[in-house]
Amino acid sequence: MSPDSTREIPIPTVQTAALIQNPGPSATVVVREDVPVATPGQDEILVKLEYSGVCGSEIRALNGWGAYNSIVGHEGVGTVVRAGGGNTASALLGRRVGVKWLYSACDDNRETPPCSACRRGFANNCARQVNTGRHVPGTLQQYAVADARFVTTDIPPALPGEVVAPLLCAGLTMMGALAKVDAHVASLPPIEDEDIWVVVSGAGGGLGHLGVQLASVDRAGRYKVIAIDRGEAKRTLSMASGAHYFVDYDQDDDAMEQQIKHFTGGEGAHAVLVVSGAPAAFRTAPRLVRNMGVLATVGLPASDFLLPVSATLCSARSLTVTGVAVGTEKQMAQLLAMAAAGKVTPSVEVRPLADVADVIEQLRKGSITGRIVVKIPE
Ligand SMILES: [Zn+2]
Ligand SMILES: [Zn+2]
Numbered sequence: 443m444s445p446d447s448t449r450e451i452p453i454p455t456v457q458t459a460a461l462i463q464n465p466g467p468s469a470t471v472v473v474r475e476d477v478p479v480a481t482p483g484q485d486e487i488l489v490k491l492e493y494s495g496v497c498g499s500e501i502r503a504l505n506g507w508g509a510y511n512s513i514v515g516h517e518g519v520g521t522v523v524r525a526g527g528g529n530t531a532s533a534l535l536g537r538r539v540g541v542k543w544l545y546s547a548c549d550d551n552r553e554t555p556p557c558s559a560c561r562r563g564f565a566n567n568c569a570r571q572v573n574t575g576r577h578v579p580g581t582l583q584q585y586a587v588a589d590a591r592f593v594t595t596d597i598p599p600a601l602p603g604e605v606v607a608p609l610l611c612a613g614l615t616m617m618g619a620l621a622k623v624d625a626h627v628a629s630l631p632p633i634e635d636e637d638i639w640v641v642v643s644g645a646g647g648g649l650g651h652l653g654v655q656l657a658s659v660d661r662a663g664r665y666k667v668i669a670i671d672r673g674e675a676k677r678t679l680s681m682a683s684g685a686h687y688f689v690d691y692d693q694d695d696d697a698m699e700q701q702i703k704h705f706t707g708g709e710g711a712h713a714v715l716v717v718s719g720a721p722a723a724f725r726t727a728p729r730l731v732r733n734m735g736v737l738a739t740v741g742l743p744a745s746d747f748l749l750p751v752s753a754t755l756c757s758a759r760s761l762t763v764t765g766v767a768v769g770t771e772k773q774m775a776q777l778l779a780m781a782a783a784g785k786v787t788p789s790v791e792v793r794p795l796a797d798v799a800d801v802i803e804q805l806r807k808g809s810i811t812g813r814i815v816v817k818i819p820e
Contacts, residue, residue: 451523453488455479458819459513459583460798465506471799477513479585482526487534487590489541491520491818494581495607496798498647498719499742501806503575507744516543516574517610518581519603520818531590540594540610541581543768545572547592565592566618566768582798584818594774598782605781608648608788608813611768613777616653616717618769619738623657623665623713626736626762630712638665639711641702641730642685644718644741645669646676648813651683653715655786658684668705670698670723675811679789691722699729711735715766719743720808725750728761736762790815 459477463470482488495517503510518541525531547568548556559567574580578587597606627638640657644650650671657665668687669680677688687705689698703710710732716723719741727737728751739749751763769777780786789812793801801814 453479453523457584460795461512462503462514465503469504471802473796477583480587482524482587484527485531485590486526486587487522487531488524489520489539489586489588490523491518491581491584491586493603493607493815493817494518495611495813495815496801496805497611498805500802502742504802510576511579513579513583514575515581517607518586519606534590537595538597540597540606541574541586541588542594542610543573544592545574545578546589547571564770566770598778601782604790604792604815605788607815608790609777609781612649612813613652613786614769614774615649615740615766616656617773617777619653619715619740619766620656621773622738622764622766623736627712630734639668639706640665641668641670641711641714643670643714643716643723643727645680645685646671646811647717649740650717651679651789651812652786653717654680654683654685659785668702668711679811695726695729698726702730713738715740717741721747728755731761733759736764738764738766740766788813792817795819
């Protein structure tokens with residue numbers, strides 16, 4: 443068989459995959475070589491993965507903070523090697539695609555009409571969505587089944603797979619978050635020559651550094667970013683990503699509030715993006731935002747953790763609190779174009795799939811700067 447005959451690549455019956463076992467305090471991550479390869483059904487494709495990013499949200503699966511599939515991962519890039527039924531699926535055979543958190547959303551063919559979020563173009567907010575690594579196996583395996591109608595296609599050929607992977611969740615989520623900041627800022631009557639201050643809490647991580655880049659590089663200097671994180675490596679990445687100031691959170695809340703107010707003319711930031719999943723980041727955030735400002739929650743702490751913001755304070759200071767769940771496919775296309783143009787550059791470290799247990803443990807400790815992407819064995 444010729445190597446470029448993509449339609450007839452032999453597909454094994456078993457494969458290598460990383461599995462989370464015993465979610466909770468004694469969880470382990472094991473790499474096994476005897477995991478069955480699934481068969482794609484109607485509108486589905488089988489993707490031979492090359493790279494998968496490892497997202498901070500995977501610690502939810504490890505800690506047992508919800509019902510996840512034992513195979514997590516939702517930043518996969520690879521090639522379609524088998525198509526199930528349907529024209530959309532077969533048209534993708536041989537193509538390079540991105541497998542994201544949104545596995546599928548409302549189906550046009552259902553008897554019930556699509557939900558209002560889908561009808562508005564926000565399938566990422568669909569009430570009936572199915573998620574990769576949660577309801578179906580994720581991308582920490584060699585062969586993943588994906589829904590052909592929801593994968594990312596048209597990935598610029600010049601972008602290497604390890605660069606594409608972190609854009610599929612980390613980058614897309616920050617596109618979604620900044621679109622909300624943009625909408626909020628646009629709702630405020632403008633003041634001449636006003637700098638818009640954006641705090642990114644958790645700025646040196648996989649999502650955070652891309653958020654700093656998108657806010658500072660892509661908005662014509664209109665936004666000024668204050669990066670919050672801890673340690674020299676994260677400071678360096680935050681500043682290289684375009685932040686104006688870096689604030690180390692290794693200090694008490696009063697001191698941090700004072701510092702942010704000092705940088706922002708005494709009032710606090712117009713927007714605070716809590717990208718970190720650490721409870722302390724949520725606790726501090728309301729103190730860092732100015733009146734009429736917006737707090738955007740991005741990070742995912744334990745499910746029983748409540749936002750520590752008083753209702754009275756929210757009313758009196760006219761705060762807006764908004765959640766962010768990844769972004770739209772349109773934002774994905776915009777982001778890929780920006781990456782291809784060199785405007786967004788994920789900071790990536792590639793590790794073998796065999797290291798994934800260590801990578802997830804490092805995420806749990808918050809000690810990863812930028813994004814770690816694992817190379818899936820061939
Ligand atoms: Zn993610
Ligand atoms: Zn929907």
